[in-house]
Amino acid sequence: MFVGHYAVGLAAKQFAPRTSLGVLIAAPILLDLLWPIFLLIGWEHVSIVESVNPFLRLQFDSYPLSHGLVAVVGWATLFASVYFGFARQLAGAITVWFLVLSHWLMDYIVHRPDLPLYAGSSRLLGLGLWNRRWATIAVELSLLAAGIAIYAFRTRAKDKIGEFGFWAFVAVIVALYGAVVFGPPPPSINKLAIGALLSLLFVPWAWWFDSHREPRVVGAGTGPVTSSAPD
Ligand SMILES: [Zn+2]
Numbered sequence: 748m749f750v751g752h753y754a755v756g757l758a759a760k761q762f763a764p765r766t767s768l769g770v771l772i773a774a775p776i777l778l779d780l781l782w783p784i785f786l787l788i789g790w791e792h793v794s795i796v797e798s799v800n801p802f803l804r805l806q807f808d809s810y811p812l813s814h815g816l817v818a819v820v821g822w823a824t825l826f827a828s829v830y831f832g833f834a835r836q837l838a839g840a841i842t843v844w845f846l847v848l849s850h851w852l853m854d855y856i857v858h859r860p861d862l863p864l865y866a867g868s869s870r871l872l873g874l875g876l877w878n879r880r881w882a883t884i885a886v887e888l889s890l891l892a893a894g895i896a897i898y899a900f901r902t903r904a905k906d907k908i909g910e911f912g913f914w915a916f917v918a919v920i921v922a923l924y925g926a927v928v929f930g931p932p933p934p935s936i937n938k939l940a941i942g943a944l945l946s947l948l949f950v951p952w953a954w955w956f957d958s959h960r961e962p963r964v965v966g967a968g969t970g971p972v973t974s975s976a977p978d
Pocket of ligand 1: 778779814850854
């Protein structure tokens, strides 16, 4: 899953309107930010294999620290606790917890059985939607469209940065997805890991344009929205 994780972050604005989109994007992609670090350290392992299906070019040999369900619950709890410690927003912290966990659940739908429950567990899980390339693309783009719609409906641009920063963000995510689906396989594990780490840049970018947007008043006569405190 790739753009689906971003879709979930955008949609989460529904439940945590006062939480920066930077946090709401960081949470669902957290596991895929930890994973390249563990790859580079050598704690986790992946192989690049030949396949005409672009989703099946990575063989996840071992990744219990970043993608084992027990560890993921730990990462979710850690991330939500840190967020709550800084922001003191319970709704935001609970949303963040579910967002980190959502990554594993969405990966479970698309991955072939390679997701462990915990380190050393021999049982590997995954429903394998990736075997069906066009179904995967349809599901991910539908999720992204829904996420964009919810975010655009729940927030309103205060200025041009809020407007164009958001749509440029969407355009870049879609372009990168196109590169994954139609482009060449990753040349090496190191380059794959560095590329994955670069998605960290989406976090400050999301924070930036989101800070130039504000919650939209939903429905008529609900009164003005109270101004939000900075996170
Ligand atoms: Zn993942």
